[in-house]
Amino acid sequence: MTKERVTLYDTTLRDGAQTTGVDFSLEDKRQIAAMLDDLGIDYVEGGYPGANATDTEFFADRPKIKARFSAFGMTRRQGRSVENDTGVAALLDSAADAVTFVAKSWDYQVKVALRSTEEDNLEGITQSVRHAVSKKKEVAVDCEHFFDGFKANPDYALACAKAAYDAGARWVVLCDTNGGALPHEVERIVAEVIKVIPGASVGVHCHDDTGQAVANSLAALRAGARQIQGTLNGLGERCGNANLTTIIPTLLLKDEFASRFEIGVTQEKLTHLTRVSHALDELLNRAPNRHAPYVGASAFATKAGIHASAVMIDPKTYEHVTPESVGNQRRVLVSDQAGRSNIISELTRLGVPLDKDDPRLSRLLDEVKEKEAQGYAYEGADASFFLLAKRVLGEAPHYFDIERYSVAVDRRFARNGFEDRGAEAIVKIAVHGETRISAAEGNGPVNALDLALRKDLGAYQKYIDDVRLVDYRVRVFQGGTDAVTRVLVECADGEGGRWSTVGVSANVIDASFEAIVDAINYKLLVSGAK
Numbered sequence: 260m261t262k263e264r265v266t267l268y269d270t271t272l273r274d275g276a277q278t279t280g281v282d283f284s285l286e287d288k289r290q291i292a293a294m295l296d297d298l299g300i301d302y303v304e305g306g307y308p309g310a311n312a313t314d315t316e317f318f319a320d321r322p323k324i325k326a327r328f329s330a331f332g333m334t335r336r337q338g339r340s341v342e343n344d345t346g347v348a349a350l351l352d353s354a355a356d357a358v359t360f361v362a363k364s365w366d367y368q369v370k371v372a373l374r375s376t377e378e379d380n381l382e383g384i385t386q387s388v389r390h391a392v393s394k395k396k397e398v399a400v401d402c403e404h405f406f407d408g409f410k411a412n413p414d415y416a417l418a419c420a421k422a423a424y425d426a427g428a429r430w431v432v433l434c435d436t437n438g439g440a441l442p443h444e445v446e447r448i449v450a451e452v453i454k455v456i457p458g459a460s461v462g463v464h465c466h467d468d469t470g471q472a473v474a475n476s477l478a479a480l481r482a483g484a485r486q487i488q489g490t491l492n493g494l495g496e497r498c499g500n501a502n503l504t505t506i507i508p509t510l511l512l513k514d515e516f517a518s519r520f521e522i523g524v525t526q527e528k529l530t531h532l533t534r535v536s537h538a539l540d541e542l543l544n545r546a547p548n549r550h551a552p553y554v555g556a557s558a559f560a561t562k563a564g565i566h567a568s569a570v571m572i573d574p575k576t577y578e579h580v581t582p583e584s585v586g587n588q589r590r591v592l593v594s595d596q597a598g599r600s601n602i603i604s605e606l607t608r609l610g611v612p613l614d615k616d617d618p619r620l621s622r623l624l625d626e627v628k629e630k631e632a633q634g635y636a637y638e639g640a641d642a643s644f645f646l647l648a649k650r651v652l653g654e655a656p657h658y659f660d661i662e663r664y665s666v667a668v669d670r671r672f673a674r675n676g677f678e679d680r681g682a683e684a685i686v687k688i689a690v691h692g693e694t695r696i697s698a699a700e701g702n703g704p705v706n707a708l709d710l711a712l713r714k715d716l717g718a719y720q721k722y723i724d725d726v727r728l729v730d731y732r733v734r735v736f737q738g739g740t741d742a743v744t745r746v747l748v749e750c751a752d753g754e755g756g757r758w759s760t761v762g763v764s765a766n767v768i769d770a771s772f773e774a775i776v777d778a779i780n781y782k783l784l785v786s787g788a789k
């Protein structure tokens with residue numbers, strides 16, 4: 260059976276730029292456009308030329324991408340001829356291959372937001388599309404509020420879509436602008452639309468305000484639409500847009516879609532998806548969503564002991580697709596929900612082979628559960644788990660003893676309002692029976708302690724010279740005066756190694772110190788220090 264082509268239209272650089280807290284630079288836009296192109300996306304909507312300096316500059320010079328490069332903007336303003344509309348001119352003068360006009364398609368919006376008439380809005384659509392087509396641009400029309408408009412006044416919503424199509428639009432895109440539509444409504448309404456506009460020219464643009472943007476996009480596809488708009492990682496106004504990072508693997512890996520449709524993204528490119536998703540987060544300086552479908556760090560993580568034992572026999576028992584297909588990884592977590600299978604799996608990953616019948620395995624599992632009951636959490640601290648395992652197995656050398664440490668926080672206030680802040684720490688340790696005392700100043704108590712501990716480890720100093728603390732997280736739980744503090748620390752070294760450790764105490768400084776000591780011990784152990 261010949262497969263039908265589904266077109267993917269990405270609006271990360273336009274609707275994604277409407278996400279709270281997102282502000283793309285010109286260079287960000289160039290990099291993201293290249294990433295999308297490499298993935299195999301058909302259209303890259305670059306932004307709104309004329310709306311701001313970054314977008315205007317981005318559209319001055321066409322990025323070197325194979326994908327169609329699209330400029331977004333509104334239809335001609337009310338009371339203005341299309342030839343004299345500076346907004347429309349900015350779209351047509353841009354280096355875009357295609358223009359996407361946003362047009363009202365809900366009579367209520369025409370009256371209230373545009374303060375215009377239904378006839379003028381229809382004329383605006385027709386004139387804008389015809390003008391852009393006459394300037395040799397390919398045209399799409401995003402019919403804003405289409406689903407709400409259709410529910411309120413189907414004839415007018417359809418008339419708007421039809422006006423766009425009849426004037427020469429290549430794509431008529433039905434938008435769930437407020438994100439309130441549900442899949443069965445979308446499926447029903449799209450089926451009505453394709454009675455008057457061929458499905459091959461119909462697209463869908465869904466927002467995620469009810470958490471249904473992906474489901475709504477798939478419902479539109481089932482009903483006959485052949486273009487899906489969305490964004491990487493689901494960026495977009497308010498709750499975001501349909502997440503292409505979820506839609507793409509669904510189209511390629513789920514039989515209902517994979518057997519009927521083809522898209523520009525190949526199975527090989529699909530294996531880059533997790534990296535692309537994380538690269539976008541890196542550019543935005545935000546942590547990737549661990550629970551994101553397909554690409555999140557937890558998407559193929561197994562925590563429950565019963566699941567882990569089955570996953571080790573056959574991963575299919577608890578995985579709907581393979582992690583490798585989307586460039587992700589399987590993880591079996593160690594926690595208080597674990598059984599021996601979790602421990603064996605994690606030890607294997609860490610390069611510590613252990614037989615399921617080894618009596619030390621049960622001791623290690625008991626120790627993990629006891630420590631977790633005290634507040635330790637090993638699923639985010641694999642280096643602390645590694646150390647614990649090595650100790651229980653009797654394979655961890657003892658490198659140094661802490662004899663004492665102290666830390667003082669210093670605040671100096673001057674009359675002119677100048678405030679000087681800092682902290683000083685002293686750490687006394689014994690290495691091979693020899694006492695060493697180090698002092699350090701830091702911008703806070705944990706920083707000072709970390710610097711003091713790593714200042715002089717005698718014969719071991721050479722192993723830790725390139726270690727640095729890169730992340731520090733605190734969680735207080737149990738509440739009230741009995742509160743327990745858990746500190747998670749992430750360290751890195753000059754060879755690209757990264758590892759996480761945990762410390763627990765009623766006192767945040769003690770918990771931090773414990774996590775830092777674990778981080779140093781881990782580095783010594785994996786460096787082969789004796």
Ligand SMILES: CC(=O)SCCNC(=O)CCNC(=O)[C@H](O)C(C)(C)COP(=O)(O)OP(=O)(O)OC[C@H]1O[C@@H](n2cnc3c(N)ncnc32)[C@H](O)[C@@H]1OP(=O)(O)O
Pocket residue numbers: 274307309310311333334335336337361362363372373374383403436496
């Ligand atoms: C559904 C969506 O996500 S659409 C997203 C659109 N993107 C953006 O708004 C981000 C970029 N926007 C901007 O920089 C600015 O809003 C601009 C440059 C486009 C316009 O700025 P301004 O001229 O100051 O107008 P303002 O933003 O206050 O209002 C929008 C105007 O466009 C009109 N308008 C809105 N949609 C349309 C439309 N589809 N067709 C014609 N006119 C429209 C409104 O009635 C309003 O007109 P008014 O100025 O006569 O009141």
Ligand SMILES: CC(=O)C(=O)O
Pocket residue numbers: 274361401402403404434435436437464466
């Ligand atoms: C066009 C668009 O972004 C919307 O209607 O949501």
